[in-house]
Each structure stands twice: as C-alpha cells, then as structure tokens.
Amino acid sequence: MPESSGQATGAVLAFDFGEKRIGVATGEWQVRQAHALTTIHGEANAPRFAAIATLIQEWQPRSLVVGRPLSLDGDEHAMTARCERFANQLRGRFGLSVDYADERLSSVAAQESLRSAGHNSRKASKHLDAVAAQLILQDYFDSRSDSGASP
Numbered sequence: 001m002p003e004s005s006g007q008a009t010g011a012v013l014a015f016d017f018g019e020k021r022i023g024v025a026t027g028e029w030q031v032r033q034a035h036a037l038t039t040i041h042g043e044a045n046a047p048r049f050a051a052i053a054t055l056i057q058e059w060q061p062r063s064l065v066v067g068r069p070l071s072l073d074g075d076e077h078a079m080t081a082r083c084e085r086f087a088n089q090l091r092g093r094f095g096l097s098v099d100y101a102d103e104r105l106s107s108v109a110a111q112e113s114l115r116s117a118g119h120n121s122r123k124a125s126k127h128l129d130a131v132a133a134q135l136i137l138q139d140y141f142d143s144r145s146d147s148g149a150s151p
Contacts, residue, residue, distance in 0.1 A: 010062030013055060014137035016103060016129050017066060017086045019043060022052075023129025025137045026059055032145060034137035036130035049093060056094055064096050067103030067136040101140040103132070 009029050016023035021041055027034040040051045066087040069079045087098045 011059050012063050012065060013059055013061045014065040014133045016133040016136055017083045021129045023133035024055060025133035027137050027141060032141035034134045036134040039129045064090055064098045065101050065137055065140050066098055068100040069103050101136050103136050
C-alpha cells in the first residue's frame with residue numbers, strides 16, 4: 001500500500017514500469033500538476049537504473065511514485081510483483097520514499113489522450129509510456145487532493 005512521503009512541497013517522479021520500457025513523468029506537490037517527461041528503453045537493469053539516477057540528480061525529487069498494475073477486478077497478477085520489486089529497488093538504490101498508484105487502464109487512457117491530441121499511432125507510440133506515467137501521477141495527485149491527505 002502507499003507510503004506517506006511526508007512532504008508538502010518538492011518534485012515527484014513517477015514511473016510506468018514495463019519490461020521493455022519505463023515511462024517517466026514529473027510533477028510538483030505544490031501545484032499537483034503532472035507532466036510527461038521521457039521513456040527509458042531497454043530490458044537490462046544497469047542502463048535503466050543509470051538513466052533513472054540521471055533523472056533523480058536532475059530533478060531532485062522528494063518522492064517517487066510507481067504505477068501498480070492490478071487486474072480490472074483489483075486482483076494482483078505477475079506484473080504487480082515485478083512493479084513492487086522495481087519500487088523496492090528504487091527505495092534501496094536512491095533512499096527516497098516510493099508510493100504506489102493504481103495504474104489500471106493508464107495505457108489505454110494515454111493512447112486515447114494522444115489520439116485526441118492529433119497524434120497518429122506511430123507518433124503516439126513514442127510518447128505512450130511517458131503519457132501513461134503522467135496520467136498515473138496526475139491521478140495520484142488528484143486522489144491526495146480529493147481525500148485531503150497530505151503527501
């Protein structure tokens with residue numbers, strides 16, 4: 001379940017974890033607005049975590065958010081465990097608080113968002129994972145605003 005980062009201000013990086021690509025978004029607690037940032041490509045851990053380390057150094061986030069995939073009925077599945085392992089690796093490597101956010105249908109919503117913005121499927125695929133991470137982070141911010149919960 002989500003951990004409380006205990007921070008009311010500061011940058012946040014969010015990740016839409018996948019075995020071949022990781023979408024990344026950024027946002028700021030004060031304005032609670034998420035923005036698609038980039039997509040990290042590849043399956044090998046070393047270059048993926050090197051890219052994440054560069055982003056953390058650049059953005060200096062106070063906390064991280066990882067999209068936690070669940071089936072539509074809310075059950076965990078194989079990818080849930082992989083994402084949780086990824087989140088644990090982020091905690092261990094970077095010493096930052098890592099919260100989870102429900103990512104059900106985020107890729108579908110990202111695809112629709114890109115399509116409605118006029119991107120064809122080829123051009124949209126380049127941005128899909130980063131936009132999915134943006135939607136995950138925006139939903140995370142919105143859920144904290146609606147419940148009155150502090151970050």
